[in-house]
Amino acid sequence: MCISLCINSSACNVEAINTKVYFVQKMITKIVMVVTLIVIYLNVYYSSPPTKCFLPYDRGYCGNNSTRYYYDPEKQKCFPFTYNGFAGNLNRFFTLEDCENFCKI
Structure with missing residues (x-):
């Protein structure tokens, strides 16, 4: 205009x-x-590992199941889980390697 x-x-x-x-x-x-x-969004998504990696495990919802990985701060290890395709949080990685590298295991 x-x-x-x-x-x-x-x-x-x-x-x-x-x-x-x-x-x-x-x-x-x-x-x-x-x-x-x-x-x-970028500050949260690309924030330091304590912020993203220490979020609680969250499967999300919707029923579009796919394998993802999350970091468990108590066990200091990444684990697979079934992500339901919608919502959840940012403690969700496509590969085990991504999870381990980002959370610096």
Whole structure:
């Protein structure tokens, strides 16, 4: 959306400009919110092992079963589990090696 500013023009419609400015401000606010959520997600996802690896084991739900691996901080070891395909948490890895490397076993 473009905002055309009228300088020294009698055809300048102040109400139209104010409306466009309002919508641009709303769009900027939404963009800032999305960027903030992305930053929060990346901070959690790529955070240090204590944050991700120490989350409780969670199978999720939905019934789309697949094998994943989680880190058990008490046993200091990664274990396989059946992930149900939806939700759960970030203590979930595709391979045993990924789990061990990320959680630095």
